[in-house]
Amino acid sequence: MKDSKLLEVVNLHATIGDVEILKGVNLSINAGEIHAIMGPNGSGKSTFSKILAGHPSYEITKGEIFFKGEEISDLDPDVRSHKGIFLAFQYPVEIPGVNNEDFLRLAYNSKQKALKKSELDPIQFLEKIQEKLEVVKLDTTFLSRNVNEGFSGGEKKRNEILQFAILDSELGILDETDSGLDIDALKTISEAINKLMTQNKSVILITHYKRLLDYIKPDFIHVMKNGRVIKTADASFADLLEEKGYEWLTED
Amino acid sequence: MVKSETNIQNLVNQPYKYGFSTIIETETLPAGLNEEIIAIISKKKKEPQFMLDFRLRAYKKWKKMSCPTWAHLSTPAINYQDIVYYSAPKQKKVLNSLDEVDPELRRTFDKLGISLGEQQRLSNVAVDVVFDSVSIATTFKDELAKYGVIFCSISEAIINYPQLVKKFMGSVVPIHDNFFAALNSCAFTDGSFCYIPKNIHCPLELSTYFRMNNQESGQFERTLIIAEEGSYVSYLEGCTAPQYNTNQLHAAIVELIAFKNAEIKYSTVQNWYSGDKDGIGGIYNFVTKRGLCVEENAKISWTQVETGSAITWKYPSCLLVGNKTRGEFYSIALTNHYQQADTGTKMIHVGAGTKSQIISKGISAGHSRNTYRGLVKIGLKAANSRNFSQCDSLLIGNKSQSNTFPYIQAYNSTAKIEHEASTSKVGEEQIFYFLQRGISMEDSVSLIISGFCKDVFTELPMEFALEADKLLSLKLEGSVG
Numbered sequence: 001m002k003d004s005k006l007l008e009v010v011n012l013h014a015t016i017g018d019v020e021i022l023k024g025v026n027l028s029i030n031a032g033e034i035h036a037i038m039g040p041n042g043s044g045k046s047t048f049s050k051i052l053a054g055h056p057s058y059e060i061t062k063g064e065i066f067f068k069g070e071e072i073s074d075l076d077p078d079v080r081s082h083k084g085i086f087l088a089f090q091y092p093v094e095i096p097g098v099n100n101e102d103f104l105r106l107a108y109n110s111k112q113k114a115l116k117k118s119e120l121d122p123i124q125f126l127e128k129i130q131e132k133l134e135v136v137k138l139d140t141t142f143l144s145r146n147v148n149e150g151f152s153g154g155e156k157k158r159n160e161i162l163q164f165a166i167l168d169s170e171l172g173i174l175d176e177t178d179s180g181l182d183i184d185a186l187k188t189i190s191e192a193i194n195k196l197m198t199q200n201k202s203v204i205l206i207t208h209y210k211r212l213l214d215y216i217k218p219d220f221i222h223v224m225k226n227g228r229v230i231k232t233a234d235a236s237f238a239d240l241l242e243e244k245g246y247e248w249l250t251e252d
Numbered sequence: 253m254v255k256s257e258t259n260i261q262n263l264v265n266q267p268y269k270y271g272f273s274t275i276i277e278t279e280t281l282p283a284g285l286n287e288e289i290i291a292i293i294s295k296k297k298k299e300p301q302f303m304l305d306f307r308l309r310a311y312k313k314w315k316k317m318s319c320p321t322w323a324h325l326s327t328p329a330i331n332y333q334d335i336v337y338y339s340a341p342k343q344k345k346v347l348n349s350l351d352e353v354d355p356e357l358r359r360t361f362d363k364l365g366i367s368l369g370e371q372q373r374l375s376n377v378a379v380d381v382v383f384d385s386v387s388i389a390t391t392f393k394d395e396l397a398k399y400g401v402i403f404c405s406i407s408e409a410i411i412n413y414p415q416l417v418k419k420f421m422g423s424v425v426p427i428h429d430n431f432f433a434a435l436n437s438c439a440f441t442d443g444s445f446c447y448i449p450k451n452i453h454c455p456l457e458l459s460t461y462f463r464m465n466n467q468e469s470g471q472f473e474r475t476l477i478i479a480e481e482g483s484y485v486s487y488l489e490g491c492t493a494p495q496y497n498t499n500q501l502h503a504a505i506v507e508l509i510a511f512k513n514a515e516i517k518y519s520t521v522q523n524w525y526s527g528d529k530d531g532i533g534g535i536y537n538f539v540t541k542r543g544l545c546v547e548e549n550a551k552i553s554w555t556q557v558e559t560g561s562a563i564t565w566k567y568p569s570c571l572l573v574g575n576k577t578r579g580e581f582y583s584i585a586l587t588n589h590y591q592q593a594d595t596g597t598k599m600i601h602v603g604a605g606t607k608s609q610i611i612s613k614g615i616s617a618g619h620s621r622n623t624y625r626g627l628v629k630i631g632l633k634a635a636n637s638r639n640f641s642q643c644d645s646l647l648i649g650n651k652s653q654s655n656t657f658p659y660i661q662a663y664n665s666t667a668k669i670e671h672e673a674s675t676s677k678v679g680e681e682q683i684f685y686f687l688q689r690g691i692s693m694e695d696s697v698s699l700i701i702s703g704f705c706k707d708v709f710t711e712l713p714m715e716f717a718l719e720a721d722k723l724l725s726l727k728l729e730g731s732v733g
Contacts, residue, residue, distance in 0.1 A: 053688050056680065081690035093685045097703025106699065107689035114690065146703070163689060 004030045005069070006171055006202050007052075012063035014051050021047045023227035024063070029202050031170070036205045036213055036238070039224035040246045045206045046090060048224070049173045053087040054080050067171070082114035086169035088160035090176040095147035100159070103147045104129065108166050132165040136192045154185035161192050172196075173204045178212040190215030210242045223249055271495025271525060274360045274465050278384070281338040283468060287311060290438055293338050297407050297441075300414050310427040310437030317431045323565055323594040324623045324655055328499075330536065335501055336469035337439045339384045360463065378403055380444045380460045384469055387442045392456060401485075402447040403458050406474050409445035416447060420478055424507040424544045424571070432503040432538040432565075436472045440505070443473035448483040448514075457713055459488040464524070464535065470501035477507070479514035481547070486517040486713055495525050497533040499562060508543035510550035512574070516543060517553045519712055520568075524560035529618075531590025534562025541568035545577035545606075553580040554597065555711045562591060567625065569598035572606035572634075579608040582708040587620035587652070596626035596657075601634035601667070610641040611707050616652035623655040630667040638668045645675040646704050 007029040014022040021044050029035055037045050051058050052065065054077035065072050072080055095103070101122075108128075109119040120128060126143075133140065136158040148156055157177050164172050174193070178186055193203065193216055205218060213221075213235065221238055223231040223246065230251040231237075281289060290311055294304040319327070341354060360383075378392035380403065387405030396403050402413065410417050427437040444460040464471045479485055489506075502524060508516050518541075527534025537560075543552035554568040570579025581597035599608035608628065616622035628639045645654035656673050678700055686696035702709070 053684075055684055077684060077687035078690050078692055081688055087688050089685065089688075093679070093681050095682060095685070095700060095703055097706035098699055103689075103699070106691055106695060107686075110690040110692065110695070167690065 004032075006031045006033075006067070008064075008066040009052075010064045010066070012048075012051070012065065013061045014047065014058045015061055016047070016058050020061070021058070021227055022051065025224075025227070025229055027222065027229060029171070029204070031202055032197075032199045033220070034197070034203045034205065034216060034218045036207060036218040036221045036235075037224055037229075038207060038221060038238070038241060038246075041208075043224045044227040045224050046175055049087055049175045049204070049206055052080075052173055053077055053085055078110070079114075081167070081169070082111050084170035086164050086167055086172045088157070088164060088172065088174040088177050090179065092148045092151075092156045092160055094149045094151075096149055098147045099143075100145050100147050101126075101129070101143035104143075104163065104166055107163065111167055129162075129166065132162055135165055135195055136162045137188050138162065153180040154182070154189075157181060157185070157189055158192075161189055161196075165192070165196055170200060171202050171204070173206070175206045176208070177205070178207055178209060186212065187215065210238045213238050225249065270523065273496075274356060276354065276356050276465075277342045278466065279338075279340050279342050280336055280466065280469070283336045284333040285311075285335070285337055285435075285439060289337055293439070293441060296338070297410070299407075299410050302414070302418055303410055306422065306427070307438045310434050313428040314431070314434035314438055317428070317434055319431050323625070324621065324657070325563055325565065325592045325594050327536070327563060330499075330501060332435070334468075336466065337472070338441055339466040339469040340441075341383060360465075378456045378458050380405060380458075382442050382444075382460060382462045382471075382473060384441075384464060384466050384471060387444070390444075396454075396456065399452050399455060400449040401452060401454055402445065404445055406440075406443040406445045406476060409476070413445070413447070416478065417445070417476070420507065420509055421474075421476055422507075424509060424542045425505050425540050429540060433505055433540045436474060436503045436505045436540070439470075440472045440474040443475045443504070444477075445475070446477040446485060446487060448477075448479045448485045450480040451482040452480075453483065454485040457486050457488055459490070461490045464500055464502065468498075468500075470503065472502075473504045475504070475506040477509070477516055477518070479508075479510045479516050479550075481512040481514060483511075484515045484517075487519070488713060489518070489520045490523070495528075495533065497528075499527075499533060500535050502535050502537045502539070502561075504539045504541075506539070506541040506568075508541075508552055510543065510545050510547075510552050510577075512547035513549045515551040515553075517555070517713075518543070518568070519555040521557045522560055522564070526560045526591050527562040527589065529589050531562070531619075534591070535560065536563045537561035537566065538563075539566040541566065542571065543569070543579070544571045545574050545579065545603075547574040547577075548603070549576050550574055551578040551580075553578075553582070553711070555582040555708065556584070556595075557708070557712070558583070558585040558593060558595060561593075564591075564593040564595050566595045567597055569600065570608060571600045571602065572608065572637075573602045574606075575603040576605040576607075577603055578606065580711075581608075581610045581612070581626075582711040583612045583624075584615070584705045584708045585613070585622055585624075586615045587617070587622045589618040589620060591618075591620040592623075593621070594623040594625055596624045598627040599629070599639060601628075601630045601637040601639070604633060604635045604637070606634055606637045608637075608639045610639070610643070611711075612641075612643045613705050613708055614643070614645045614654050614656075615648065615701065615704070616645070616654045617648035619651045621653045621655075623657065625657045625659075627659040627661070628669055629660075630662040630664050630669070632663045634664050635666045636668075637664065637666075639670065641669075641671045642707075643671075643673045644704065645673075646701070647675065647677045 009027040012025040105125045112119045222229045380390040524535035585593045612624045614622040
């Protein structure tokens with residue numbers, strides 16, 4: 001396997017209960033690339049993102065997931081996170097009574113600890129988080145609120161991107177990060193994501209709409225349908241999808 | 253069951269840390285309760301006649317009463333004649349200093365994290381330690397005496413301050429108040445006594461640590477706290493017991509009396525042995541706690557963290573008699589395995605402009621049953637009184653049970669009563685969110701629980717808040733040792 005390969009998914013099958021949701025997904029992502037996954041409702045996009053992150057409800061019945069060359073199917077979600085996989089949730093959960101800053105610091109320090117790097121005390125962390133807050137245009141009062149509790153849709157999504165920035169993960173899987181955002185919020189978040197992109201960082205954008213791709217240019221577009229990736233193309237394919245929908249597409 | 257659910261279950265099933273027992277020579281009376289036993293207890297404690305009369309009156313009442321059945325608890329029949337009502341470690345002579353405490357007892361309390369040695373004591377907490385039926389030691393007595401604060405065992409108070417005891421004992425919880433109160437009133441053996449004189453802000457946190465050791469004995473302690481006009485006291489109570497496969501009975505009474513402008517803050521961290529994972533053994537905890545705000549502007553605040561006992565039956569209450577008095581109740585009740593808790597409060601508004609606040613957090617795991625039961629009563633003369641209640645329940649796993657029984661009685665139309673309630677589950681999605689951010693399962697559960705309990709933790713004194721958080725962690729994750 002080449003060094004630049006960050007994620008390699010091979011013939012991935014997965015079930016929830018008795019229902020097969022993924023039916024042989026293949027996907028290959030190099031470091032520094034942006035991939036968009038599009039497709040109709042119920043095609044398995046969100047499930048795919050959760051399985052990459054290790055959600056316990058799904059069972060992998062066949063196939064493999066390589067991350068930086070290592071098979072990760074049996075790793076716990078927190079271990080995958082330490083290795084550099086980040087999932088921005090479509091619906092981030094609210095955690096009553098848990099301070100956002102404490103949560104962010106604990107997440108950061110847990111990763112530092114796992115990587116045997118030095119942890120930050122609250123004051124050092126506050127400094128670190130300051131610059132990241134500016135990237136997502138959130139002010140400090142937001143740190144003293146409870147995790148996602150009473151956040152607007154836009155704030156929740158920005159909080160997700162903030163966490164992506166703080167954890168500095170190599171692979172960001174952004175599950176419908178554009179849904180429920182107005183144009184201004186969409187711009188802010190897109191700019192933030194673009195700012196975060198580096199040569200060794202990759203992003204998977206899961207989306208229904210072309211408008212996100214107007215702000216973040218993907219290197220590849222994959223179309224997922226019925227639990228498989230049925231088409232891979234370049235960014236211009238989005239226009240065709242916008243025009244014709246998914247119905248006409250069949251597997252390559 | 254999915255993976256994370258199993259993990260949560262494993263986390264909550266941590267063994268009890270304080271389950272060891274102490275082998276020590278004791279003086280134990282035969283099991284059973286009758287007038288003769290009561291007379292012996294009273295004599296052993298060198299009590300004045302009024303105390304023996306009090307006990308015998310209570311005994312007569314108790315004999316005619318029966319165990320209450322209204323609680324949402326399955327209580328096995330208790331044979332009260334099988335219980336030992338007096339068991340005390342043999343002490344050779346009167347102690348001149350705390351350093352003379354039996355080394356075996358010292359080791360016991362060291363193991364429990366309560367240091368009796370003169371050197372290593374907590375600098376800002378005075379402690380009274382009660383082992384089975386007797387108080388072993390009280391720290392910082394002399395320092396407190398400089399402020400006129402009396403802090404000693406109830407047995408000493410009966411001998412040294414009979415006027416105060418005679419006047420106030422039984423004035424808030426009458427001897428016939430309920431079955432367990434009557435039992436305690438005739439059979440109580442020790443407990444703590446605090447008296448805070450007028451306009452004194454008690455300089456130390458006062459604390460009692462209760463340890464039940466004897467397998468057959470019950471613990472019947474009695475605490476009486478009196479805060480004179482304009483005074484303030486914060487009192488903490490902690491409890492543990494060894495791990496036996498039989499059940500022990502604990503039936504306590506706590507009475508608080510606050511005069512004009514006085515404030516009493518009473519905090520409990522109860523961690524009696526709760527039985528094993530199959531529900532064998534554990535303490536039956538039947539407790540009557542009540543505070544009386546006698547005069548205007550008095551304030552009584554109860555904070556409890558209830559994690560132990562096989563059965564908990566406990567309703568720390570406030571009688572708001574004086575005008576503009578205030579009562580507060582903050583509670584965290586955690587049940588696991590086959591534990592049962594029926595706990596809550598009563599806020600009785602008698603005076604005008606009285607206020608009460610109730611914040612209750614119930615956490616149930618395993619097969620446990622966790623019930624909040626509370627009464628808010630606004631009397632005829634309690635004009636412009638207010639109550640706010642919030643009862644939240646958190647379920648872990650899908651075999652546990654949580655109930656809320658709020659009773660509201662308002663006899664004055666100017667009253668304002670608010671009640672909020674919620675039930676939630678420690679969800680797989682919450683845990684997954686934490687895990688995805690690289691936070692371990694243990695830290696995740698601990699943080700979710702702490703977050704849930706935050707409103708109550710902030711009411712605990714500093715030293716206790718840490719201890720309580722640790723205790724919940726211990727119960728729920730076992731990460732903190």
